[in-house]
Amino acid sequence: MRSGLFAAMSVLVVVVLTACGGGAAPPAAPASPAAQAPQPxxxxxxxxxxxxxxxxxxxxxxxxxQGIADRNGGNRASGSPGHEQSVDYVADQxxxxxxxxETPTVPFDFFSAGAQSLAVAGAPVPNVVALTxxxxxxxxxxTAPLVVLPEAPADPTPACDAADFPxxxxxxxxxxxxxxxxxxxxQRVAAEAGAAAMVVVNTEAGPLNGTVGSVAESRIPTAGLSxxxxxxxxxxxxxxxxxxLETRAESRTTRNVIAQTTTGRPDEVVMAGAHLDSVPEGPGINDDGSGSAALLETALRLGGxxxxxxxxxxxxxxAEEEGLVGSTAYVAGLDPERKRDIAMLLNFDMVASPNAGYLAYDGDDSDRQGAPAGPPGSDAIERRMLAALGQVGVQGEGTDFDGRSDYGPFIEAGIPAGGLFTGAEEVKTPEQAARWGGAAGQAFDPNYHSPRDDLANLDRVALDRNTRAIAxxxxxxxxxxxxxxxxxxRAARQPR
Incomplete structure (x- = not known):
């Protein structure tokens, strides 16, 4: 799961897609008249x-x-052998x-960071993270003096306009x-004001991980702090x-895996997705191996x-972790008719967090948090997701469409979306702990984006419940x- 707002994640990608727009190919012609008889x-x-x-x-x-990550430097990041082997495994299954x-190829800007530190008056500040x-x-x-922009509780847009910089x-x-x-x-406005570098401090509890958009948009060294x-x-x-900040960026390629049934209306497509890549720092077994595995289990049981x-x-x-690259490229490669074919996008990013919550994306904005409601139909998907959680014995609640996962480009295209999520670095409240168990005041996944995101740090019960709800x-x-x-x-859909 990417950190930061979706609007902050726009990436410059050259989309290399198949002739059918990056999606699954139309079903092949049947071999015989008998094969044409549809099954009810x-x-x-x-x-x-x-x-x-x-x-x-x-x-x-x-x-x-996990075995793939272990054989490839401890991660499955896009552009690495670990991700390529993950793609081959899922596609073969x-x-x-x-x-x-299909496994269409998409170029992207790869980013890595070495030393990251901040010292103020000679004293180190811990946990400095270079923004992607x-x-x-x-x-x-x-080395320069700090210029601290004043905080104004009523202003939700600090450092967003030239007037904010003295x-x-x-x-x-x-x-x-x-x-x-x-x-x-x-960072662009800070650079235009003449800043040598920038440090962004999180508004919420927990670390700040994000992106300055792309290599082309990057202007000055920019770091994040909790x-x-x-x-x-x-x-x-x-x-x-x-x-x-010791950072490096280079052009690499990644692949999506797109697998479609040979039955069912190809102009009324139920699309379900999860990101297969990890961050370079770890194997990504919860983020988002868990969503990928639950989806693969569902697909194999459903059959082709x-x-x-x-x-x-x-x-x-x-390349979700590089700024939703794969899903953004996929949607960008669809013509209006192909977008209209997609009835919905169901997204599953982190469904086995060790201090799990049971969250469904807030399609109707009933929680009045952050982003507005999703496109028409997203409210219905939320209700269906919450009902499915109820069927496996747990009461879910809404979570904001904050743009941090692959539903983002689908929502931007006007496609209804929804999904399940067990939480990342956000802190579980006492009310949530009373409802679901686990530890209040601690992150849903304290191993988020770290080497500890491995097989030993999963909630197997949450994995089972979410897999059944997904199916x-x-x-x-x-x-x-x-x-x-x-x-x-379909006739009512007006994809953007």
């Missing part, structure tokens, strides 16, 4: 599928992904199950609160500081030619897109 949809499919899948089945795939499978695509500092770092910004290291505008915008580590800086304007009404298209995205929802929509929890019919 199976009304018992959703319940049977939910019964057949299991967390244990998904865990088998997670063992394979889907082909064996009878799906039509940040410019490197010169050898030895940038004349003393020139040549300084700017310290600013995160706020809501994209990191790319913050609220706890960064708050003391707001009283230290004018104090000399040294920021060191199920008795369904609507085609099902599974996607395992590449139930996918199977239900494969049979029928209508009803009280339905989505708009």
């Amino acid at each position: 949809p199976d009304p018992g499919l959703p319940a049977a599928l939910a019964q057949q899948v299991s967390g244990d089945g998904a865990f088998v795939h997670l063992q394979q992904l 889907a082909r064996r199950a009878g799906f039509q499978v 695509y940040s410019k490197p500092t010169p050898p030895g770092g940038v 004349p003393t910004t020139r040549g300084a290291i700017v310290v600013a609160r995160r706020g809501v505008c994209p990191f790319a915008q913050k 609220r706890a580590d960064g708050d003391p800086l707001f009283g230290r304007g004018g104090v000399p500081a040294t920021l060191v 030619a199920p008795r369904i009404t609507n085609a099902v298209r599974f996607a395992w995205w590449g 139930s929802v996918v199977g239900g929509y494969a049979l029928d897109l209508g009803g009280p929890d339905g989505v708009p019919p």
